[in-house]
Amino acid sequence: MNSPNLPVVPDGSRLTPGELQSVVFARAALGRRGYDEDQVRDFLQYVERELVQILNQKAAADEEVNRLRAQAGRGAGGVMAPEDAHFQAVRILSQAQQTADLYVADAERYTRELAHEARLHREAILSDAKGRAEHMLEDAHRKAAEVADAAVRAAPPPVPAAPPAPGAPDEPGDERRRELEREIAYLRTYSEVYRTHLRSYLEALLRNVDEWEGSERESVPGESPGPPLRG
Amino acid sequence: MDAQRLKDNFAAVAGQGDAVALFFYSDLFVRNPHLRDMFPIGMTGQRDKLLRALGQIVSQVDDLPALVPFLRQLGRDHRRFGIVAEHYPNVGASLLATLRHFSGPAWTDDVESDWNAAYSLVAKVMLEAADQDALSSPAWWNGQVVAAERRRFDIAVLRVQPDRPLPYAPGQSVALEVPSRLRHWRYYSMANAPRPDHTIDFHVRLVDGGPVSPVLVRATQPGDRVRMGAPVGTLTLDESSNRDVLLVAGSTGLAPLKAILEQIAGRPVPPRVHLFFGARDRDGLYDLEHLSKLAAELPWLTVVPAVSDEPVQDDSGGHGFSALLRSGGGRGTGHEGPADEGIEHGDLPDVVARRGPWPGHDAYVCGPAAMAEAAVERLAASGVARDRIRLETFADAQR
Known part of the structure; x- marks a missing residue:
């Protein structure tokens, strides 16, 4: 069959609408019935329109593919297989969890260190208090002993010129009196010195307690109420 | 089920350490975000527990008489966390995904079916024990602190009134949770023999840096609420002895x-x-x-x-x-x-x-x-x- 110039499709290229338009069909032989020329033309026009549309769509699709490829190439934010997405999510969540664990561990270590320091502080305060108390007692003892000695020295010496006769049994009584005076002076001074020390120490302690209370209140702003545990 | 194959596979996976448990929990939470709230914020201790429990299960997988009591206890213990039957398949799926991920090319159909069989058994025993336990006792007890006495700056004695009788043997302990430290359970021993009014005493010592004990010692007052799990422990009196x-x-x-x-x-x-x-x-x-x-x-x-x-x-x-x-x-x-x-x-x-x-x-x-x-x-x-x-x-x- 001869098909004079026909939709020839060379390798590699596609039929174009222009080629369709330029197709010329040979006339049918005289007396032979041919296609209705108008119908053929109409049909070809129809095919042409379709082809134009298809090619346009293809071009748009190509463009879209290129755009997406470029996007995928730029960053990994493009579309990925669901499985990859899952691993990605697992990885992100794992990192977040590790960060949280790190913060929790840091906070724990910090409280441990603080508590440890507080404990050392407490022990230091206690042993300091014990030391002070011993010091107070010793100081009071020393001062009281001095005062007592002084009292004895200051006391009028037993009068040797007194009439000797009945005086002999009086001697131990005198001795006893001086002994008692000495002890009274000792005790008075001892308790006085001790009271003074104790008072100043207690005042210092009270100041410490006030400071402590104040700083605790400041450091724990919203701890006490806590969330109500339903009804 | 080939026990040795299972053990070998687990040994290879567990050798990769903390990353295994990290992957497991992340996988579990990505697939089931609602499960995240059942765990504390910090998960370090949780991952250790998971690996230890898995290790124990795998090491005894061919010794059922030893394994079953452990699993039954594990099943009962998990009731107070609010774990129910429908959670078990989720855990199983993530466990298998984790093992597959860390096994690499060593993962075969045979290994997979070993693990499936093992996990089915574990879940079955744990669930049966939990269900059986549910017939006789609640998943947890609510309690109210009725007295709190500081004996020293770091030691307190608390008295708690449970909302219903909590039967136990003297010497046993319960896990305790306080509202301000949700999902953190710590074990404390009952410090008294059961009383007619069912109150329970706890002796709490403050552990520096711990999440629960500082709250119990320093910030707990009468009226505060606690939750308690089921009593456990074997430090109990041998009543048959007259020594x-x-x-x-x-x-x-x-x-x-x-x-x-x-x-x-x-x-x-x-x-x-x-x-x-x-x-x-x-x-x-x-x-x-x-x-x-x-x-x-x-x-x-x-x-x-x-x-x-x-x-x-x-x-x-x-x-x-x-x-x-x-x-x-x-x-x-x-x-x-x-x-x-x-x-x-x-x-x-x-x-x-x-x-x-x-x-x-x-x-x-x-x-x-x-x-x-x-x-x-x-x-x-x-x-x-x-x-x-x-x-x-x-x-x-x-x-």
Whole structure:
């Protein structure tokens, strides 16, 4: 069959609408019935329109593919297989969890260190208090002993010129009196010195307690109420 | 199921350490975000527990008589976390995904079917135990603090009223959760034998940096609420024994032994009981006053307090401050120091041994791990048969 110039499709290229338009069909032989020329033309026009549309769509699709490829190439934010997405999510969540664990561990270590320091502080305060108390007692003892000695020295010496006769049994009584005076002076001074020390120490302690209370209140702003545990 | 193949596979996976558990929980939460709220924010301890539990299960996978009791306990324990049957398949799926991920090319259909079979068994045993437990007891008990007493800056005694009776054997403990530290459960021993009003005492010592104990010791008041899991523990009185009894308590390890002491006191004819109560220093003997009172009332009870870190008092001379204070300022002013009478000096195990030997005794020991171990050795050397020694084991304390 001869098909004079026909939709020839060379390798590699596609039929174009222009080629369709330029197709010329040979006339049918005289007396032979041919296609209705108008119908053929109409049909070809129809095919042409379709082809134009298809090619346009293809071009748009190509463009879209290129755009997406470029996007995928730029960053990994493009579309990925669901499985990859899952691993990605697992990885992100794992990192977040590790960060949280790190913060929790840091906070724990910090409280441990603080508590440890507080404990050392407490022990230091206690042993300091014990030391002070011993010091107070010793100081009071020393001062009281001095005062007592002084009292004895200051006391009028037993009068040797007194009439000797009945005086002999009086001697131990005198001795006893001086002994008692000495002890009274000792005790008075001892308790006085001790009271003074104790008072100043207690005042210092009270100041410490006030400071402590104040700083605790400041450091724990919203701890006490806590969330109500339903009804 | 090929047990050896399973063990080999697990050994290879577990060798990759913490990353395995990290992947497992992330996978679980990505697939089931609603499960995240059942766990604490910090997951470090949780991952350790998971790997330990898996390790134990796999190591006994071919020894069902040993494995089943462990799994049943695990199943019961998980009730208080709100774990129900529908969660088990989710966990199984993530477990298999994790194993597959870390097995690499070693993952085969055979290995997969081994794991499927093993997990089905584990889930079945745990669920059966949980369901059975649910017939007789709630998943947890709600409780209200009715008394909170600070005995020292870091020790408190709490009394809790459960919302319904909580049956237990003296010496047992429960896991405790406070509202301000949700999902953090810590085990505490009941410090009394069951009472008609069902109240329970707990002795709590503050652990520096811990999440729960500081709240319990420093911030808990009457009216506060707690949740409690089911009682566990094997440090319980051998009721079949008529032997004399040694109770060796280090610090708040006193709690379970005090409960046992109360149980003994309920017997018609109590055996002789020696209670050794040790602490580092004198004010660590936070319950000595009460114990001394008990000892004065009960002829069969001897209480021996001991301190390890305080120097022996030099009473021989001088006017050392403590000596003066204790003697009431040099003269007997009626302020006798009963607390000081008979306080022994030294590590508790040594003190126990010094007072021995103790042939024919039953011994119950609770305290810090190092102390408890040393006490067991000294007791054994003092004539106590090893199988007559019960001590608190902390295996139960794993979540």
